[in-house]
Amino acid sequence: xxxxxxxxxxxxxxxxxxxxxxxxxxxxxxxxxxxxxxxxxxxxxxxxxxxxxxxxxxxxxxxxxxxxxxxxxxxxxxxxxxxxxxxxxxxxxxxxxxxxxxxxxxxxxxxxxxxxxxxxxxxxxxxxxxxxxxxxxxxxxxxxxxxxxxxxxxxxxxxxxxxxxxxxxxxxxxxxxxxxxxxxxxxxxxxxxxxxxxxx
Amino acid sequence: xxxxxxxxxxxxxxxxxxxxxxxxxxxxxxxxxxxxxxxxxxxxxxxxxxxxxxxxxxxxxxxxxxxxxxxxxxxxxxxxxxxxxxxxxxxxxxxxxxxxxxxxxxxxxxxxxxxxxxxxxxxxxxxxxxxxxxxxxxxxxxxxxxxxxxxxxxxxxxxxxxxxxxxxxxxxxxxxxxxx
Numbered sequence: 001x002x003x004x005x006x007x008x009x010x011x012x013x014x015x016x017x018x019x020x021x022x023x024x025x026x027x028x029x030x031x032x033x034x035x036x037x038x039x040x041x042x043x044x045x046x047x048x049x050x051x052x053x054x055x056x057x058x059x060x061x062x063x064x065x066x067x068x069x070x071x072x073x074x075x076x077x078x079x080x081x082x083x084x085x086x087x088x089x090x091x092x093x094x095x096x097x098x099x100x101x102x103x104x105x106x107x108x109x110x111x112x113x114x115x116x117x118x119x120x121x122x123x124x125x126x127x128x129x130x131x132x133x134x135x136x137x138x139x140x141x142x143x144x145x146x147x148x149x150x151x152x153x154x155x156x157x158x159x160x161x162x163x164x165x166x167x168x169x170x171x172x173x174x175x176x177x178x179x180x181x182x183x184x185x186x187x188x189x190x191x192x193x194x195x196x197x198x199x200x
Numbered sequence: 201x202x203x204x205x206x207x208x209x210x211x212x213x214x215x216x217x218x219x220x221x222x223x224x225x226x227x228x229x230x231x232x233x234x235x236x237x238x239x240x241x242x243x244x245x246x247x248x249x250x251x252x253x254x255x256x257x258x259x260x261x262x263x264x265x266x267x268x269x270x271x272x273x274x275x276x277x278x279x280x281x282x283x284x285x286x287x288x289x290x291x292x293x294x295x296x297x298x299x300x301x302x303x304x305x306x307x308x309x310x311x312x313x314x315x316x317x318x319x320x321x322x323x324x325x326x327x328x329x330x331x332x333x334x335x336x337x338x339x340x341x342x343x344x345x346x347x348x349x350x351x352x353x354x355x356x357x358x359x360x361x362x363x364x365x366x367x368x369x370x371x372x373x374x375x376x377x378x379x380x
Contacts, residue, residue, distance in 0.1 A: 056293075056295050056296045056324065056326075056354040056356070057295060059357075107361070108320075108359055108361055110357060112247075112293060112295070112357060113247040113248050114248060115248065139360075145247060147248075154246055154248050155246070156246070157245065157246055157247040157248060180247065180248055182247075185291070185357075185359060185360050185361075187360060187361060
């Protein structure tokens with residue numbers, strides 16, 4: 001399922017791109033999964049139950065934090081074992097495992113600006129993989145912000161980059177106290193993704 | 201003396217959280233919005249906390265009237281501690297961790313001066329993260345909430361699906377009059 005293409009063959013080049021990325025380290029991989037593997041991937045997700053989650057910074061439908069089906073659990077573990085070694089070399093953050101949830105952002109769903117960084121959780125890298133949607137989303141971009149922090153608190157935030165949720169696109173980005181990002185409100189269609197974090 | 205309270209939960213939930221409908225009419229609300237507009241809003245945009253317009257209103261007669269309503273509802277003798285006006289447009293919000301923790305038990309009064317109801321634009325009062333009181337978008341209504349150290353508040357995201365939405369809230373904090 002998670003076969004790495006030729007893009008991943010040059011760690012040095014990817015490491016350079018990671019370090020140079022603005023507003024904070026990130027990488028975007030298009031055509032991440034071979035096209036012939038997508039139907040199998042979508043079939044796995046069809047069996048995974050999702051429910052509505054709401055908080056002051058988010059509204060979306062998602063699977064439970066721990067996969068409910070063996071298939072998604074295997075998919076997650078294979079993702080981690082395939083990606084953790086090259087990502088450790090590229091980012092110099094030593095990661096070994098990942099969690100993974102399936103997300104469905106429907107019209108009006110959003111995830112407001114936040115950094116993912118919480119002391120004690122151990123999140124090292126974040127990822128989002130966008131799946132083909134029966135109704136391609138209007139909105140739902142991943143927005144990255146340029147921030148400045150003083151004494152552990154952000155003192156300025158400004159929009160710096162929009163990443164479209166294109167099907168079969170993988171985004172990996174750094175987790176730090178300045179890695180502020182959001183999922184813009186979906187204004188039409190359906191945004192489907194797999195997302196989570198890599199841990200040491 | 202035995203208090204008629206059996207659990208801490210009952211003690212917490214006995215605090216007042218109500219919505220008083222039609223506290224101001226649409227004409228007065230429009231006048232107040234215009235005066236606030238003339239005073240001039242400042243933009244707040246530290247986006248990990250909130251995105252909104254804010255100002256310090258100078259409306260002594262209105263504050264006196266609102267304090268009277270709050271005193272009637274709570275049965276407490278209250279005085280104005282502080283006030284601010286908030287304006288949220290499509291895409292705006294105030295998160296709970298941007299709210300201030302109050303070590304005492306002030307009364308918060310929130311007057312909805314919006315020109316029209318905005319679906320989903322609510323104020324949520326939370327206790328230990330859980331929403332226990334929702335203030336819906338009802339122009340002219342006034343929410344009165346007795347706060348405490350465990351109570352936090354957030355103003356929900358205003359959907360861009362309502363592109364012309366304008367939410368205006370006057371937030372007044374009241375404290376007990378000092379004895380003597």
